[in-house]
Amino acid sequence: MKRSIWRSMWRGFNLRCPHCGHQRLFSGYLRVSPACRNCGEDFSHHQADDAPPYFTIIIVAHIVVPVMVVVEKVWSPPIGIQLALWLPLIAGLCLWLLPKVKGAIVGLQWALRLHGFGETKVSSSEP
Numbered sequence: 001m002k003r004s005i006w007r008s009m010w011r012g013f014n015l016r017c018p019h020c021g022h023q024r025l026f027s028g029y030l031r032v033s034p035a036c037r038n039c040g041e042d043f044s045h046h047q048a049d050d051a052p053p054y055f056t057i058i059i060v061a062h063i064v065v066p067v068m069v070v071v072e073k074v075w076s077p078p079i080g081i082q083l084a085l086w087l088p089l090i091a092g093l094c095l096w097l098l099p100k101v102k103g104a105i106v107g108l109q110w111a112l113r114l115h116g117f118g119e120t121k122v123s124s125s126e127p
């Protein structure tokens with residue numbers, strides 16, 4: 001059965017199971033659940049590794065840096081105000097986005113059947 005890449009990534013981005021979209025993908029802030037409690041999908045195959053922080057930093061930088069440049073050109077506030085403004089914004093965006101990006105990457109891996117996600121399940125009725 002074909003798995004939709006965008007739907008799986010969207011479900012993962014929303015911290016939901018990429019297969020059914022009903023249960024939470026994570027059991028902690030960044031800890032992926034062992035399996036979905038709704039459909040039984042085994043999540044132990046995921047290997048997101050360093051990709052979520054890498055993509056999170058790229059996305060946040062592409063959001064914040066243009067705003068920083070515009071604020072500097074228009075207002076040019078003192079460095080203390082800039083630190084008080086940009087550091088919490090960058091930290092908050094990174095902390096908010098990191099699990100979402102990790103969920104999207106796990107959803108992508110599931111959709112592409114990477115790292116064992118495509119293996120057929122052994123029926124529990126078999127010996």
Ligand SMILES: [Zn+2]
Pocket residue numbers: 017018019020021022023036037038039040041
């Ligand atoms: Zn599920």
